[in-house]
Structure formats: C-alpha cells, structure tokens
Amino acid sequence: MGKEILPVRFAVLDKVLNLARANSLWPMTFGLACCAIEMMATAMSRFDLDRFGAAVYRATPRQADLMIVTGTVTKKMAPVLTTLYDQMPSPKWVIAMGNCAISGGPFAFEGQYSIIEGVDLLVPVDVYVPGCPPRPEALLEGFLKLEEKITKTRRFPGPEKRW
C-alpha cells in the first residue's frame, strides 16, 4: 500500500482537462453579419446550445476560448479580428461559420477590394461550417466536431451516412 507512489502521467491529466474544456466551450460574443443571427438562434431554447455547455457567451475575449467567426471579414475588420484572437487565452479554437468566413462566399468576385477571402488567412481555423447561412443544426454539428477534435472521441453518433 504505502510503497506505491501515484504515477504522475500528464497525458491522463490532459485527457481530463480536455474533457472539461470540450464540455465547457465559452464562445465570444462576436457577431459579424447574417450568420450571427443563426448563432443566436442556436443558443436559444429551441436548439439549446446549453446542452453542450457551450452557450456561455462572453463579451470579452479574455474570458473566452472559442471564437466563432460569423460572417464576412473585411479588410477594415481584419486587424480587429486578429487583435481579439490574440487577446484570447490559450488553449483557443476558431469556428469559421458560413461561406463568407470560409472563402469569401458570394462576395468574392474578380476585382473585389474590401473583403478577406477566408478567415483562415488571418487566424488558424479548427472547424468549418458551410452554409449561407448555416442552419443551427449545422453549427451544433460544428460544435460536436470541435469536441471530437479536442477529446478525440465523439459524444454522439454522427449523422447517418447516406451517400
């Protein structure tokens, strides 16, 4: 009994911590455009993001560990976005929600002078949620994917593969 010393294995500690992180993602209140409304709808009673512990929206980046980029990032907004990302404490994750945040979406055309074609040109993105705007279910799936990325296990079985 007394001879055995508890083995200090940080891998296990990481696992526990990651489980905690994945189940309490705190997103930042950062609405850019149309997708922000769907992000709000996801947090409300019908889709109930709270089931995943992820609806504690923080108004300051210093208390948040998840940035959901919900809309078009313009060249004027880019420095603000990177500043906010830098202000978030590590570990931190980014979800690019909607086609604008993924690639510029409908606003990427030849001769455009105002937008950044994809937020991944500015900050590292973990999960992409396509749609214009994505439905709340799609954003929920994005959250589950992010949890999967953090903990390496999936909480719920994924959607049926039909194709």
Place this chain on the structure above:
Amino acid sequence: MVEEVKSGISQLLRERRPVEEPYGEKGYHLSVDMAPKDLIDVGRFFKEKGFYLACALCVDFRDYLELVYFFAHHEGHCRVKVTSRLDPQAPYAPSLSSVFGSALWYEREIHEFFGVRFEGHPNMAYLFLHGGIDFYPLRKEKVMVSEEDRALLNSFRPEEGEDTFFINLGPQHPSTHGVLRVVLKMDGEYIERAEPVMGYLHRMHEKMAENRTYLQFLPNTGRMDYLGAMAFNLGYVTAVERLCGIKAPPRAQYVRVIATELNRISSHLLWLGAYLADLGAMTPFLYVFDDREQILDILEGITGSRLTYCYFRFGGLFNDVDEDFITGVRRFIARMRGRFQIYDDLVTKNVIFINRTRNVGVITRETARQYGVSGPVLRGAGIAMDMRKKEPYAAYGEFDFSIPTGSYGDAHDIYLVRFKEMEESLNIIEQALNGLPEGPIMAEKVPKKLKPPKGDLYHVVETPRGELGIYIVSDESDIPYRMKWRVPSFANLMVFPELVRGCLLADAIAILGSLDLVIPEIDR
C-alpha cells in the same frame, strides 16, 4: 404641390426649367438639371418648403459625373430629382451640409467612391473604405486616389482635451448589434461628442450590381438586411418590374404581402429581444426567439431558407403556397395575439423599462426632417409617413390598416410604435389570407435575360427599418449601369450623434438600440 414646386424653382433658376416626369414609370414627379453653383439656393428652397433630403448619389457617365439629389416631402406626395453635371477630371461641387444635416454623410460617401470634392464640408474623412484603398471604387475607369484624399484616409485622430477622454464603443461590442464603431468623447459620465465609424462590413453590393445581371443580383438583396430580407427582396423585385413594365398576377402580390409582413414581425421581434437585452432584461430575448422560430418555420416551408430569403422573382414567386402554409399562418396569428398580451405585461408596464426609455433620445419633427429619418423612428416622432400607404406597392393598396404614431419621439414611443406595427401586420396578413385570390403565380412571358429600356427609376418601399429607396440607371443592357441603395439604417444612424450629445453613456446604449440598426445595410 408639384405645381407649387415647379413654379418656385422656375422663378429661382430662370434659365433652367423643371421637367414633369411620368411618376408611374420613374418614381419621381419632377426633375431639374442645374449648374453646381445653384445647388445651395435650390437646397434652401426645398428646406423652406418642408422637404427632406431623401438621398444623394453620384453616377459616372464617363463623359461627366452626375450628382443626383432626391428631395421628398413627409406629408405631400412630391419627389423631385435634382441633377448637376460635374467635370470628371476635377469634380468639385458645393456642399449642401449647411442646409441639410443628412448631406454630411451622403457627401462623404460620394467623395470616397467617386472622388468628388465638396467645398464647405466640415469633415471629409473617409467613412467606409479601409486605409489601403488606392482608387475610387465606383468610377467606371480606374482613377487613383488623389494626393489630397490620400491624406484623408485613416485621418481620424481623437483629440483629447484636459478633462475629456475617449471611449471606443465597438466594433466588437454586444450592444452595437454588429460591427459598428462609435468613438465617444466623454466628459465624466456624459458624452460630449459621438463619431460613428462605419465600413467594417462593407461588402461592395453596389459594385457587385454593376458586375452581374438583374437576376444574379437578387440573392444579394437578402444579405443586405438579413432581418428584413423579404422587404429588400420585394423592393428590388418591384423596382425591376416597374422598370421593365412587368405586372405580377394578383395571387403573387398577395403572397408577397403575407411573406413580407411575417418577416416584418420576425424582424421587430428580434429587435424587441435584443433591445431589452441591451437594457438588461434577458427574459424577453428567450420569449421572442420562441415566437420567431414559428415564423421561420412557416417561411422555411415556402422559401426553403431560414434567414436570407430569395423567394420573389421578377413577375411573381419562386413557388406557390399550399394549404399547410395557410393553416400555419392562421395558427400563428391566433397564437401571436395572445403572446402580445404577455409582452405587454412583461415589458410595456415594467417600471425599469419605462425609466430607462422615457425622455431618452427625443427626436423632434425638425431633427427628423433635417436628417431624413424614416420608419418607426420617424413615426415615433409623430410624422405618419409609411410608404405602404403613401406609395402603395405589391398589393398594399388593397388593405385597410392604420399607421401607429408616437407623440414625444423618445425611445419609449419608438418601442410602442414598433409594438403596434406588429399588431397591424397581423391584421394585414389576416386580410390578405381572407382575400387570397386563385390563379397563376408568375406573369406570362417574362424573359430570362431582362433588358430594361434606357432610363432611370427611383423606387421606394417600406422595410422594417424604414424607407428603402432603390435608384437604378439602365443603359439597355442586361447589367445595371448603376444601382444605388438608399438604406434606412444609414439615415437613422445620422441622427445618433445629435441625440447623444450631453447624455449619459448608459442612455447612449438605449438610444442606439431604439434606432434598430442592421450594420450590413449601413455599410452595404
């Protein structure tokens, strides 16, 4: 009224005569072309007559730049187009900002997109564009930014006084409802000056319009104002129909009204929730989303999307409504009438809410006229102007509804106006459902590629936020030559610096919320 203005301008200008235009095709009654030097005199004339500056814009015709001003009247039915030609090499014009407050921002906008310099303008700093821009985006040929203008890019430098400091509200702030930035010069808790900075979501809609056909531009309209997407869709579709002389069948017109009014309710509901969340009440936010989902379900059934609808087509609708839709809407109306009672008990009589909004942000009729404010904000100030009644489009002329107005023009009145508007919308929907005609939903023989006749058109509709004006110049090709969107939020935001002068910081949030801004619409 048209005659009165016509003779007045004739006396003022002598050598130039105003021309009477066919209102049904053009959307304005009179047009008058003049030298730039006469603009201020004419502006003063309109000011004396009680007109407001609805819109100012510029069109690049390659040989010359044309400044276009639209003056309209709140009570009388008269819209005048004033144009003035400028030399594209050295475009100089006198500034109307000393006469109309709304000219301040419209002229700044024209300046950065076309390079027109306005003499006598107090502050020509860039409003929308980012610091790295080196050309005037809406000019037809690439014209590089002049040296003078280069100095104006990023020229905003806060000047701190002895006892004042600056607070940066936004662009990431929960109560600016998007990416609006307001730089507030504070004296303790009181605001000395507010300077909105826009363009954090400038998505080049007007530039895109010049790059694609009329139909290809249709999805953009839903993304301009994502909360009132139907109203923007409807505005654009009816404008193009008016330009091409297409007439949509009655059933399509009725369904358009039903869909737009449902969307108006959902927009006002979201505003109600977000506004009260700004003021510190969380409960209504959860309640309104519950109701909003009901509307979204109904609209999703006919349009296929939840938010950025693209349901209307030139000449009709994308698909017909079915029995499920009609029963769904009837059920919703019955449910919503009961819910209004809950909101009334929860919010309207709430003493905290009353104290936060009564006598806050009072808009007088004079200020409203000065800045060209529209929508519920204008009606809160006691001016009963609603484009659905004044210049009926779609089937609005066939329904019986009233225009709610306030009497003080404060934030509480604006709240009450929006609240009653939702009830009126339900009445309109009910009437439309009862009278829904049978028949086709698309006009016959609408060409795939629309080529409107040469000319221009200024078409006005009422969105949840106010008067939306669409100015289209066509050169007989299938691509618009120029399309200008006179958006309601932009005009409503202009009044904000005036309202917050000398008021508390917490009240500024209450005022900003009461204006119900949608940022992509301002920035376009």
